[in-house]
Amino acid sequence: QMQVVESGGGLVKPGGSLRLSCKASGFTFSDYYMAWIRQAPGKGLEWVAYIGSSGADISYSDSVKGRFTISRDNADNSLYLQMNSLRAEDTALYYCARTETTSVGAWLDPWGQGTLVTVSS
Amino acid sequence: DIQMTQSPSSLSASVGDRLTITCRASQRINNYVNWYQQKPGKAPQLLIFAASSLRSGVPSRFSGSGSGTDFTLTISSLQPEDFASYFCQQSYSLPPTFGQGTKIEIK
Numbered sequence: 436q437m438q439v440v441e442s443g444g445g446l447v448k449p450g451g452s453l454r455l456s457c458k459a460s461g462f463t464f465s466d467y468y469m470a471w472i473r474q475a476p477g478k479g480l481e482w483v484a485y486i487g488s489s490g491a492d493i494s495y496s497d498s499v500k501g502r503f504t505i506s507r508d509n510a511d512n513s514l515y516l517q518m519n520s521l522r523a524e525d526t527a528l529y530y531c532a533r534t535e536t537t538s539v540g541a542w543l544d545p546w547g548q549g550t551l552v553t554v555s556s
Numbered sequence: 557d558i559q560m561t562q563s564p565s566s567l568s569a570s571v572g573d574r575l576t577i578t579c580r581a582s583q584r585i586n587n588y589v590n591w592y593q594q595k596p597g598k599a600p601q602l603l604i605f606a607a608s609s610l611r612s613g614v615p616s617r618f619s620g621s622g623s624g625t626d627f628t629l630t631i632s633s634l635q636p637e638d639f640a641s642y643f644c645q646q647s648y649s650l651p652p653t654f655g656q657g658t659k660i661e662i663k
Contacts, residue, residue: 470652479643479654479655479656479657480600480643480645480654480657481654482651482652482653482654494650494651496651497651530599530600535605537606539587539588539605539606540587540588540589540590540605540606540647540648541588541647541652542590542602542605542606542645542647543590543592543600543602543645544601544602544605544611545599545601545602546599546600546601547599548598548599549599
């Protein structure tokens with residue numbers, strides 16, 4: 436079945452860096468947009484970034500633009516999020532999700548279980 | 557950014573109840589709304605896409621409706637496994653934005 440599994444989270448000091456990974460299986464990874472979404476403890480969902488199927492179409496939320504970089508390796512069915520200059524407010528559970536894009540909108544399905552990023556000194 | 561205002565933020569209900577959750581967009585977004593369910597400690601799961609299309613495998617007691625700015629998610633007969641949080645999301649324009657969520661608790 437379709438599945439995405441995140442890894443790479445952890446504890447990092449403010450100003451530090453971390454690279455998240457997401458491994459996909461059960462679908463043709465290179466056919467789909469992919470996204471990162473985060474959820475701060477006890478809070479709602481915030482879209483972070485997406486990347487097109489070939490990697491050419493990329494967009495970021497204003498809150499991470501210039502600090503985070505999304506990328507993918509279609510040969511390895513993997514999605515990445517390089518996070519630099521981390522701040523306390525980046526502390527969250529980070530989800531990877533396949534993005535279905537159609538003429539009637541775009542939706543996230545499936546989602547991974549998430550990887551926790553904690554930014555604290 | 558388009559704001560998605562979801563209500564109520566929480567509610568208590570009983571098994572068998574009919575529930576409606578609403579989501580209002582800050583501007584017209586056609587039918588570009590999706591609904592997700594999130595159980596404690598679990599990842600969100602897609603329930604409804606394009607306002608009213610039921611994802612394959614999702615029970616038919618879930619339904620969605622609306623267009624323009626006002627959208628609803630209805631559970632026709634609440635089951636024990638439906639006690640969870642529900643989020644709406646718009647995909648009309650970037651950035652995609654979510655409602656703040658509705659938590660359904662057992663009465």
